Amino acid sequence: MTRSDNIVLALSPIDEDLKLAFTVDCVIFGYDNDDLKVLTIECNMDPFMGMISLLGDFITQDEDADSAAKRILKYCTGNEDIFLEEVKSFSKPDRHPFGRVITIAFYSLVPISLTKLTDSADKHLKWVSVDEITEMAFDHKEILDNCLYQLRKSLREKPIGFELLPKKFSLKQLQTLYEVVLGIELDKRNFRRKLRSLNILIDLEERQQEVSHRPAKLYKFDEHSFEKKSSDGLKFEI
Incomplete structure (x- = not known):
């Protein structure tokens, strides 16, 4: 194979006009009061001034995309142990007013009632119901829709x-x-039958407290049991 046949060896120094910037955008999903929400910030950049946007930042020279996403999550919540999944990249040439910027989208999951935003982030951020969002800055609505689709599939x-x-x-x-x-209605008996067949919940032998209805039994997810069953071929399907 000659040099001209090998695209890797034939690479020349990158022309200044072709240089790109890379960012990560995090769709931070939260759940509270029977509502799926996403953490947003008000955009302060023209031409999207005042519109809500996702949490994101440029990837620095000394980090990869995963590290940048985890940095954003830690800045917002102070916690590094948060579920995180990469979805896809978005690379339309005109997607960012700064120039040629490609972003890698992630989504993460947090229970809002157990998540305390850091003091540095709290005054700038707002939880917004996913159902209420019709437009966002940049291409963030497209990113949100893609991450929501992936969340539903993975769920x-x-x-x-x-x-x-x-x-x-x-x-x-x-x-x-x-x-x-x-966004669907599930049959109660079928749903519980499926859970019983998976056998991945632990009955805590406790009931809800301080509720206006009949207190229900409480459970927790048996992660250790699921991992063992999964390695033995169990498929989680709801």
């Missing part, structure tokens, strides 16, 4: 819904979460 295939709930939850709370995120 049926992996036990990631537990990331949005308190550690202790009722079966009704779990079913409501699935119905809200997926």
